[in-house]
Amino acid sequence: MNRLSGKIALITGTGGGQGRAAALRFAREGAIVIGCDVDAAGHAGTAALLKAEGLHLFGSAPVDLGDHEQARDWIEAAVAEHGRIDILYNNASAARFGPVGEFSIEDWHYTIRNELDLIYFATKYAWKHLAVRGGVIINISSTAAWGGSKVAGISAHSAAKGAVVSFTRQLAVEGAALGIRAVSISPGFVKTPGTAAFVENPVTRRALLDGVLQDRPGEPEEVVSLAVYVASDEAAFMTGSDLVIDGGLLAV
DSSP states (O other): OOTTTTOEEEEEOTTSHHHHHHHHHHHHTTOEEEEEOSOHHHHHHHHHHHHHTTOOEEEESSOOTTSHHHHHHHHHHHHHHHSOOSEEEEOOOOOOOOOTTTOOHHHHHHHHIIIIIHHHHHHHHHHHHHHHHOEEEEEEOOGGGTOOOSSSOOHHHHHHHHHHHHHHHHHHHHHGGGTEEEEEEEEOSBOOGGGHHHHHSHHHHHHHTTTOTTOSOBOHHHHHHHHHHHHSGGGTTOOSOEEEESTTGGGO
16 A cells, blocks of 8 residues: 555546546555546546545546547646646546448547547646656557457557557657656456446357456456556656556467
8 A cells, every 4th residue: 555655646537447446546555636537427426435435536527538628627627736747547438339341430530539539638738747747647558459359340449549559659758858657558358337238248258258368357456456556656667668458368
């Protein structure tokens, strides 16, 4: 505990899933957590869970980070209240799926907006604040950046997540002189409220776990444990990396 003591951590998508798990764990590790989500009720639910532990979730909801002005306002409000940013944890995302030949233009733009644009916007507006005394950017990508899927058409999702990995590497290059580290994390299939329907369907579950050596979905807390390490001073020599956590999927 207290591996992140006193650090100011901005976490996106704190309304549930990995974002909720991140808010809980980072606060338990001593960070001051500022969250946001498009889901106001979900964000409030996370705040209630933290309050029950004597902890606090700062931030606001609803916030649509795909709107650059809302992203800017969320960042600036956090700095106005807490004075600085030490960690930006870009977790929030949303995607649509379908075979590429049938995939609509609208669904393509929706996915790019909600998996790539929002990371750029949050990073753009946090950058000057991170540069004051150095900091860490954690971007959540996916194994979709590294391989396709037979289960669902993931063309837009793959494109966006591949871009997240490449974007992170460039952030590491540009941030090195400023003391900014940037790392992406690429989870495999993770069990969250958003993937519950897939997990509970035996046919879909089996297909999604095909090739996963550990033969189970990951848990949000397992991804977040890796993020805690990346955000901590223990990982001071790490930047520009993409860290895969997939139960062995890409090993096959």
